[in-house]
Amino acid sequence: MPEQPARAWRLVLEHVERDLLDGRIGPGDRLASERDLAADLGVGRSSVREALRVLEVMGLIRTSTGSGPQSGAIVIATPTGGMSTLLRLQVAAQGFPLADVVQTRLLLEDAVAAALAGQDSPDLAAAHRVLEAMDADALTPDEFLALDAQLHLALAESSGNTVVAAIMAGLRTAIESYVQQGAAAIDDWGDMADVLRAEHRAIVDAIAAGDATTARALVRAHITGYYTAAGLTRSTRPTD
Amino acid sequence: MPEQPARAWRLVLEHVERDLLDGRIGPGDRLASERDLAADLGVGRSSVREALRVLEVMGLIRTSTGSGPQSGAIVIATPTGGMSTLLRLQVAAQGFPLADVVQTRLLLEDAVAAALAGQDSPDLAAAHRVLEAMDADALTPDEFLALDAQLHLALAESSGNTVVAAIMAGLRTAIESYVQQGAAAIDDWGDMADVLRAEHRAIVDAIAAGDATTARALVRAHITGYYTAAGLTRSTRPTD
DNA sequence: CGCGCTACTGTGGTCAGACCACACGCGGCG
DNA sequence: CGCCGCGTGTGGTCTGACCACAGTAGCGCG
Numbered sequence: 027m028p029e030q031p032a033r034a035w036r037l038v039l040e041h042v043e044r045d046l047l048d049g050r051i052g053p054g055d056r057l058a059s060e061r062d063l064a065a066d067l068g069v070g071r072s073s074v075r076e077a078l079r080v081l082e083v084m085g086l087i088r089t090s091t092g093s094g095p096q097s098g099a100i101v102i103a104t105p106t107g108g109m110s111t112l113l114r115l116q117v118a119a120q121g122f123p124l125a126d127v128v129q130t131r132l133l134l135e136d137a138v139a140a141a142l143a144g145q146d147s148p149d150l151a152a153a154h155r156v157l158e159a160m161d162a163d164a165l166t167p168d169e170f171l172a173l174d175a176q177l178h179l180a181l182a183e184s185s186g187n188t189v190v191a192a193i194m195a196g197l198r199t200a201i202e203s204y205v206q207q208g209a210a211a212i213d214d215w216g217d218m219a220d221v222l223r224a225e226h227r228a229i230v231d232a233i234a235a236g237d238a239t240t241a242r243a244l245v246r247a248h249i250t251g252y253y254t255a256a257g258l259t260r261s262t263r264p265t266d
Numbered sequence: 267m268p269e270q271p272a273r274a275w276r277l278v279l280e281h282v283e284r285d286l287l288d289g290r291i292g293p294g295d296r297l298a299s300e301r302d303l304a305a306d307l308g309v310g311r312s313s314v315r316e317a318l319r320v321l322e323v324m325g326l327i328r329t330s331t332g333s334g335p336q337s338g339a340i341v342i343a344t345p346t347g348g349m350s351t352l353l354r355l356q357v358a359a360q361g362f363p364l365a366d367v368v369q370t371r372l373l374l375e376d377a378v379a380a381a382l383a384g385q386d387s388p389d390l391a392a393a394h395r396v397l398e399a400m401d402a403d404a405l406t407p408d409e410f411l412a413l414d415a416q417l418h419l420a421l422a423e424s425s426g427n428t429v430v431a432a433i434m435a436g437l438r439t440a441i442e443s444y445v446q447q448g449a450a451a452i453d454d455w456g457d458m459a460d461v462l463r464a465e466h467r468a469i470v471d472a473i474a475a476g477d478a479t480t481a482r483a484l485v486r487a488h489i490t491g492y493y494t495a496a497g498l499t500r501s502t503r504p505t506d
Numbered sequence: 507c508g509c510g511c512t513a514c515t516g517t518g519g520t521c522a523g524a525c526c527a528c529a530c531g532c533g534g535c536g
Numbered sequence: 537c538g539c540c541g542c543g544t545g546t547g548g549t550c551t552g553a554c555c556a557c558a559g560t561a562g563c564g565c566g
Contacts, residue, residue: 034549035319046358047443053360059517070550072312075519079275079316080323084352086359091518092558098517103361105352112324112348113429118286119326120293121343122429130429137373189353189362189370193433203287274520299546310521315548331547332529338546 034069038077041067046101057087057099084108105188109196117200124204128258131197132249135178138185138194139229139245143238152180153230160223167209170219175202177226181233201258208256218255222248274309278317281307286341297327297339324348345428349436357440364441368498371437372489375418378425378434379469379485383478392420393470400463407449410459415442417466421473441498448496458495462488 041063045051057063060078064071078099081087085108087099116122142148156177160170175198182191212218225248232241281303285291297303300318304311318339321327325348327339356362382388396417400410415438422431452458465488472481 043355043358046355046360061517064550070548072315072551073549075312076316076319078518080320081355083320084323084355085361086355089518090558091556093516094559097558101359103356103359105356105361108352108356112345112352115283115286115321115324115326116343116345116348116432118283119341119343120286121325121345122432126427126429129427130433133374133377133430137377187366187369189366189437190373192356192362193370197429301546304521310519312522313520318547329547330529331527333545334530337529 034067034073035076035080037067037069038063038074039080042077042081051101053101053103055101056095057101059098083111105192106195109192110199113196113200114202122200124201124258127197127201128249128253131194131201132246134182134190134194134197135245135249136242138182138187138190139233139241140238141185141187142181143233143236143241148233149184150230150234152184153177156180157223157226157230160226165219167215168206170222171202171205171209174222174226181230204258205256208253208258211257212255218252222252225251274313275316275320277307277309278303278314279320282317282321291341293341293343295341296335297341299338323351345432346435349432350439353436353440354442362440364444364498367437367441368489368493371434371441372486374422374430374434374437375485375489376482378422378427378430379473379481380478381425381427382421382473383476383481388473389424390470390474392424393417396420397463397466397470400466405459407455408446410462411442411445411449414462414466421470444498445496448493448498451497452495458492462492465491 042051042057051057057078058066060071060074064074067074078087078089081099082089085104085106086101088102089099090097113122113127117124117127142150156173160173160177165173175195178198179191179195182194185191209215225244229241229244229248232244282291282297291297297318298306300311300314303314307314318327318329321339322329325344325346326341328342329339330337353362353367357364357367382390396413400413400417405413415435418438419431419435422434425431449455465484469481469484469488472484
């Protein structure tokens, strides 16, 4: 073991993780105040803050000012935010090629569709609500894409796997700016929106019918089709 | 928009992300010094540090003391570390049920095996090296499991999808302590190790033969088999 | 006695300044 | 010419201070 030089903020991070693992604290509980943590662990308050900042960005805690039961750092464990931030930054820093992100999304969407189709009575209520919202006529591309993201996320959540849902949301966020840029490159957005609407309904119908094979195929065609049209198969730059 | 109260550290985070997206900085480049960043953005140095700490934990930068070209904060973009930390913490905070993590891993391993089997000449050199290392007789369960992780990771990396590889490494880390605990619950570890060795070779052989269907089936059996034996199908506690 | 307002207390958020250990690199010394 | 030492800039940490904020306790008034 290289025996890290025991950075103070890491001490705090490990302390909180230990408390979580041992069940001393859980979702909804308050962490000790920054000043108390600093005193307990023998580190400066700034080091405590650095650790809490990490936990906050990762979606583990929520911090609020003021006093009372709702103030301070509270364990929330909402993975989506942290996953989105991580993937978005990694894509920005070129740690993740765009193509790999798209491919991974394809893989997960495919699995989600198959899993849902295999369920006895998949909960498609949320998906149907979004489908109806997407029928509105006066949607801008950004609004439409936001609903599109909501639909795919609703399907992922219905599949019951929180990890897959969080990763999919993160992947989606990571390439959001690229997708929006791609939408601008599409000639007739109205046509494309109609095509996407039809594809969405076909996918949901196939899932409802329990036809996993068809659902998978439709999902693959839906995603690859859009990305090809938006020119996302080759590397693009988001802003310039 | 709720218009966040513009927290100072977030300003720094967005500034760095912008620089990354616009290509002003990239892998290998140095960030401005903490003091310079603080002065440029009009925030305190502690706020800069909180943002950099987040970037460091997420695997975006590496910081070193001293002077010279290798000192300071350097963009590295190694996603594995950040993904592992995120997933591990979320599991610890009960944001991710263990079952979902296992299921997601299964899904990804399955896809990796199929993708590799579909390649013309998959690069299995790394996998073979690990296979040989696992043949050693005097391996403790922990050592064996570490090699096992290395093998699965090698396969994921060979598949060429960095996102999938990073996520798989992260999932593996997240449940590491549970897996180790499960190993202790297995009656005859020597037998189990032999079974695992045989399964590994069968998987790699199926991939080399280009038999995707067999490879998928073997992978599923391999993983579910071990998790069942280790009692990881129901919720367990890592330490008590 | 009861209601409402105020001041207090404890929280995170931020900044400024100080000190340390460290590593590079330049310049002087042998 | 080579080597050693100190200067300089870096992150790492701590301290202390101040702010805004929210809940609460207590006081004063009706």
